[in-house]
Amino acid sequence: MAITLKHQRHLSARAKSRLRRQIRGRKTIAGTAERPRMVVTRSTKHITVQVVDDLVGKTLASASTMEGDLRSFDGDKTAKAKKVGELVAARAKDAGVDSVVFDRAGNKYHGRIAALADGARDAGLTF
Numbered sequence: 001m002a003i004t005l006k007h008q009r010h011l012s013a014r015a016k017s018r019l020r021r022q023i024r025g026r027k028t029i030a031g032t033a034e035r036p037r038m039v040v041t042r043s044t045k046h047i048t049v050q051v052v053d054d055l056v057g058k059t060l061a062s063a064s065t066m067e068g069d070l071r072s073f074d075g076d077k078t079a080k081a082k083k084v085g086e087l088v089a090a091r092a093k094d095a096g097v098d099s100v101v102f103d104r105a106g107n108k109y110h111g112r113i114a115a116l117a118d119g120a121r122d123a124g125l126t127f
Contacts, residue, residue: 022106029103030054038088038100038127040116042107047081047116049088051097061091081112085119092125102127 008016031037031054041048048064063084065071070087073080092100100120107113121127 018106020106021108025103025106029101031101031103035099035101036060036092036097037103038092038120038125039103040105040107040113042105042112045077047077047084047112049084049116049120051088051092051095051100060095060097061088063088063091078112078115081116082119085116085121086123089120089123089125093123098124099126 008019011019029037031052033053033055036051036053038049038051041050046065048066049062050059051061052059063070065077065080065084070080070083073083075083092098102117104113109117117127
């Protein structure tokens, strides 16, 4: 996973800060078969979560607000993020995963990211 800031001259200061945080986190975070990595991808409208085994390079479970049943879910983006956390935890449990390493991908642990983590913990996932 090579992420570099050298060639990213035209990014905003906010994007550069997020990439810097992401690089710092990826130095220590790695998913194994016992504890896969739960990586969060956040955009302005949607949030996506994948449970990834980095040794094999395979996604074990995933959930997103772009799925049909969550598109019709009423509530703000934070409530949808909590619902996505519950959904990915249920799918990870079905795949035999009880414990994960949380990778917030440089996003601050605040708002939707924290709500997603709380939803996953409430559904029985440990991290």
